[in-house]
Amino acid sequence: MRATPLTIGRTFGVAFGDGDDFLSQLGAFCALYGIRSAYIPMFLGGFRSVQLVGTCDPIDDPNAPVWSSTEYSTLEALGSGTIAWDEEDDALAPHIHIAVGLKGQSAAGRTSHLLGGSVQFISELFVVEVSDPLMTRPKFGLHKVPTLQFTQHWR
Numbered sequence: 001m002r003a004t005p006l007t008i009g010r011t012f013g014v015a016f017g018d019g020d021d022f023l024s025q026l027g028a029f030c031a032l033y034g035i036r037s038a039y040i041p042m043f044l045g046g047f048r049s050v051q052l053v054g055t056c057d058p059i060d061d062p063n064a065p066v067w068s069s070t071e072y073s074t075l076e077a078l079g080s081g082t083i084a085w086d087e088e089d090d091a092l093a094p095h096i097h098i099a100v101g102l103k104g105q106s107a108a109g110r111t112s113h114l115l116g117g118s119v120q121f122i123s124e125l126f127v128v129e130v131s132d133p134l135m136t137r138p139k140f141g142l143h144k145v146p147t148l149q150f151t152q153h154w155r
Contacts, residue, residue, distance in 0.1 A: 009129035037130040038083040045123030049073040052112035075100040084137040093137035
């Protein structure tokens with residue numbers, strides 16, 4: 001287990017508009033405000049389409065991560081996540097999970113890790129900056145899974 005107190009910085013309300021690419025707009029927002037560590041306590045809205053971690057094939061090794069994606073369209077969503085910095089790639093490394101209801105299938109649900117998505121109408125979210133420690137996401141272990149770490153006193 002890893003745990004540390006967080007020093008909270010700024011809090012933002014953000015709305016992505018119709019047709020916005022969720023992850024690229026999140027990256028643009030973070031670049032604009034200089035955010036490298038944050039959490040998203042919740043977001044909600046509609047998506048034209050999303051790509052989620054998942055497969056319809058049998059999983060050979062249930063102890064290994066699933067890296068493949070499935071795609072769904074015309075849905076409502078509720079999600080949350082963390083934003084950390086990938087020092088190896090010098091890039092933002094969001095980790096977002098989402099629960100979606102498929103509008104055209106009696107709101108049948110899917111829940112998984114968000115790989116990408118295109119907003120339909122609006123997506124509303126709150127972003128809470130963590131000013132200390134820097135949260136990083138290096139890749140660890142046999143499967144090179146990006147794993148949240150805390151680096152003290154980075155500013």
